[in-house]
Amino acid sequence: MTDSVHEAREALGKRLREIRRDAGVTGRELAARAGWHESKVSRIEHGKARPSSADLRAYCLHCNANEQLPDLLASLHNIDSAWLEWRRLLGTGVTRGQQLALHLESETTLIRNYEPQIVPGLLQTAEYAEAKLRRVVEFYRLPDDLDAGVSKRMERQQILYRRDRRFHFLIGETSLYTTVGDNRVMLGQLDRLQTIIGMPRVTIGIIPLMAEALVVVESFMMFDNRMVKVEAHTAELTVTQPHEVTLYGRAFNVLAEQSATGDAARGLIRKALETRTR
Numbered sequence: 001m002t003d004s005v006h007e008a009r010e011a012l013g014k015r016l017r018e019i020r021r022d023a024g025v026t027g028r029e030l031a032a033r034a035g036w037h038e039s040k041v042s043r044i045e046h047g048k049a050r051p052s053s054a055d056l057r058a059y060c061l062h063c064n065a066n067e068q069l070p071d072l073l074a075s076l077h078n079i080d081s082a083w084l085e086w087r088r089l090l091g092t093g094v095t096r097g098q099q100l101a102l103h104l105e106s107e108t109t110l111i112r113n114y115e116p117q118i119v120p121g122l123l124q125t126a127e128y129a130e131a132k133l134r135r136v137v138e139f140y141r142l143p144d145d146l147d148a149g150v151s152k153r154m155e156r157q158q159i160l161y162r163r164d165r166r167f168h169f170l171i172g173e174t175s176l177y178t179t180v181g182d183n184r185v186m187l188g189q190l191d192r193l194q195t196i197i198g199m200p201r202v203t204i205g206i207i208p209l210m211a212e213a214l215v216v217v218e219s220f221m222m223f224d225n226r227m228v229k230v231e232a233h234t235a236e237l238t239v240t241q242p243h244e245v246t247l248y249g250r251a252f253n254v255l256a257e258q259s260a261t262g263d264a265a266r267g268l269i270r271k272a273l274e275t276r277t278r
Contacts, residue, residue: 008079010047015072016059017045023063034058051076074241089236093145094133098152104223105159109166112222112252116172116207118180119189120221122157123169123196123204128189129153131181160202167202170255173209176272183276190273197265205259206268214258215251222248 020030020041027041034055043049051059053073060069089097101121105111113120119128130150137144159165176193179186197204220230228239228248239245260268 009050012075013045013047019059019063019065025063030062033062071241071243078240090140090142093143094136094149095145095152098149102156105156108223110224112168114170114252114255115175115219117178118175119171120169121153122160125189125192126150126154127185128180131185170205170207170259172207173268176269187276190269194266194269204265205256205261206265207255207259211258215254217251220248
């Protein structure tokens with residue numbers, strides 16, 4: 001966590017240095033205009049000091065870069081909260097993570113979710129969720145609150161039936177064949193996916209296994225156009241910078257154009273079912 005924060009602070013300092021230099025302003029000149037000690041500019045730009053919101057506004061004002069202020073502020077606010085290590089998020093078990101997800105989803109009108117390897121949580125059967133969360137508990141050596149975690153994940157799915165919400169799920173065809181639990185669990189999950197296709201306000205796209213790799217991106221979940229949650233192996237990344245959120249949106253659109261929907265998606269699921277029942 002410390003390394004991630006330091007790297008983010010250095011990256012922000014580098015951006016500020018580029019803004020200042022592009023404006024033809026020296027560090028001494030900027031310090032004089034802002035009423036700072038001249039060493040402050042160097043400490044901020046080398047990541048040794050965390051700038052305040054007022055500091056960023058001063059940079060933009062005195063370097064004629066006000067159009068960059070929203071992105072800079074988003075970067076600043078994201079520094080200390082961008083990476084949330086799994087041991088902190090899941091320290092008391094898997095239920096807390098499900099509760100936090102439920103709260104975030106309840107505040108979102110459009111949810112876009114890309115999962116290349118497994119079925120997304122909002123589409124999982126109870127048996128699939130139990131098998132998946134059991135492995136999470138075992139691997140991260142968490143307190144065993146499996147039953148409560150599964151119950152909370154199932155509670156999250158009630159949002160699928162709210163008329164004021166929209167959902168777009170993209171899953172890799174690989175997820176139809178990646179076994180979670182056992183064959184019985186997978187047969188139930190594939191059948192569940194077939195029944196969800198065609199639900200009002202829910203779009204499911206399946207990206208064919210042989211589709212060209214036009215964009216390679218990790219699994220992520222978009223909450224309107226304000227936030228993206230990215231699951232890494234050791235931590236959860238929260239993306240709020242507008243230009244980065246836009247990039248994830250663009251990646252989602254590219255993947256969506258490659259995906260099979262409706263009857264074509266049902267055909268891919270039937271193929272996976274036939275493979276498992278043979």
